[in-house]
Amino acid sequence: MSHSTAFPVALSGSRDRVQMWAAEADVENEALAQLRRVAQLPWVHGVRVMPDVHVGKGATIGSVIAMNQAVSPSAVGVDIGCGVAAVRTSIRADQLVGLEMLRASVEAAIPVGFNAHEELPDLRRFGLEAGVDGLFGKFESLDEKVHRLRNKAVGQLGTLGGGNHFLELCLDQEDRVWITLHSGSRNIGKTLADRHISIAKSLGHNQGLVDRELAVFLEGTPQMDAYKHDLWWAQEYAAKSRALMLALFKESVVRHFEGLDMGFDAPINVHHNYVNEETIDGQTLLVTRKGAIRAGAGDLALIPGSMGTGSYIVRGRGNPGSYFSASHGAGRKMSRTAAKKRYSAQDLAAQTMGIECRKDAGVVDEIPAAYKDIHQVIEAQKDLVDVVGHLRTILCVKG
Template sequence: MKGNKMVRESTLPIALSDSGDRVKMWAPEAEVETEALAQLRRVAQLPWVHGVRVMPDVHVGKGATIGSVIAMNQAVSPSAVGVDIGCGVAAVRTNIRADQLTDLHLLRSSIEAAIPVGFNSHDELPDLRRFGMETGVRGLFDRFETLDEKVMPLKQRAVRQLGTLGGGNHFLELCLDQDDLVWITLHSGSRNIGKTLADLHINIAKSLGHNQGLVDKELAVFIEGTAQMDAYKHDLWWAQEFAAQSRALMLGLFKEQVVKHFAGLPVSFDEPINVHHNYVREEKIDGQTLLVTRKGAIRAGAGDLALIPGSMGTGSYVVRGRGNPNSYFSASHGAGRRMSRNKAKKSFTEQDLADQTAGIECRKDAGVLDEIPAAYKDIHQVIEAQKDLVEVVGHLRTILCVKG
């Protein structure tokens, strides 16, 4: 079994059948959902597509597949970015040791009180001067009036949602590394404002003449040099910055609670990791300047540090990119779902959730049953499948998890 697994992984990447050489996959075709394969083939048919790279956490998404990297020539598909623009992860190592941990339930409660989760938001934005973020955030919201006019009524909501978690697979975690040092990790996106901007521009793209008759209307694109593309990129860059600033603020709030909880200890923090995995970037690919969308994928350029999370109970990997041009300098964003949320709710019980998160301070109720570890692919196998894309720096074991 182990030998077969190693042989299988040594053959990756593979070319997706019936797609020429445009789609290369770091996952065996037989192990990918039929609909996800169909989505990848539809993307590859778009005339603007230079190539598609598929990560080992691949699964069905809306329009474009999650776990896909799409390089386009003078075009971009908003659905290939995803509706949670700028969604990503952040992490920071502390100097706290495992043997110094105390009362994780109390710490989880204080984190949940400091950082709103689910549909909740701040009553008012925290004092940003505490985190050295005042200038950056002020500049971000000073530019709000330059966004599409349809989102103008959402400004105050966006202000209050900065530095809040949201729900679904977003999380705040404490983890231990191989040296038993504590890490803070989190996963979040651009909240309602990012989704609203994404949906708005997807609908605009669908209405454009050059997108009529596409193999899939969800893959509608904007073309470089048009007013619609300029407007989309403007709003996109703003939403990506919002998401990054939101993660930075949550890290600051999280760190404050850790310092308070471990009062008396000289707590210190390393430089943070803060990376997107739903975003667009202009990059040099195969000698050409292309627009690269990563939907459920991270940039893994040579030396780039990133976090690849698993699920509740399985921890995360800190990785360093190998700069592999074959994957368009990319790697997976996480474990990836192996079953839908509805199927997970029908397949498992609260007792299953408690069993699979044993020893972890977290919610174990029906409200997070769709996030049960068994609903996700094996993060260790996902990492093994992309050894040519990233170098493992360390594995982080989850000891506390906050979900929305």
């Protein structure tokens, strides 16, 4: 990966609409083709590409797309509101004991994979009841095709899911313990996204597009209004879900270290698959970040690596050139299928040595070697974020 002073570079064949914090030679051809197709959409003001860029379904992961009076639901992705949360604790490395027991306790408190809460935890314990009551009070106003999913959505609030989603304990350079996690809007977000992507593809103005997967909604239409309504709801659901998981994780930690006087800093909780209305180049535009975070001046965020390679806490530099954005993580360099063919559970155990985590065949597709080097990804965006600290993983829960 080239040195960051060379960035951004214009993507060839994109009429300078696409500016990249990655070298073309380091990006797979299909991702470059996806970015060029996005640049051809008449509503696109510009595209900014992060150093963790890789092929995505519909639109490229690691892309920031600013559109005028339009939004493409595929450019958000199906995990609406997916993002990360982190909180620093007062515990230090030398106080850590019984990590295997702690992992079991966290897995018991926070359902993973396809599992859900049998009943929602008592939200009054965490001061979250008003927000969640308000969230589900709006459920009937969502797309009518998802009303039957209400009970499932309630049960999946505050649950992890699978894939690259995680719950981790990490240590910073001062040996302070951090809680970090990565999750999104679960099945309800995906169902809403799939519904709206299908509706967008059927609209007349999207016929004959360079790529039907990039079908858009136009401002001022009932379809856009309906999408925005469901989108804002799913983004709120994802953020509340992370807040509940953080609370449950903290509770498990407090219980595990009974007798320690424990404190927690203010949490970080940010989306990296979402839409926001922002002022870009003096215009009010709809900005979609798919695998990218907002990195406005002073914004704190978490940029995770892969399983076992730790994460970075960063502070945004507010660079207008990137549309005030930065990468969301390390980014895959190998598909899940390719990783499973190439690596074994033994390889996973070797690459996660010293970390309390699953080391079985079920999570081999999440092996660190399937991802780009997080340190190089951070280096490539030195003009977008300042590093506050590097976190090294000591415990990781996967779905």
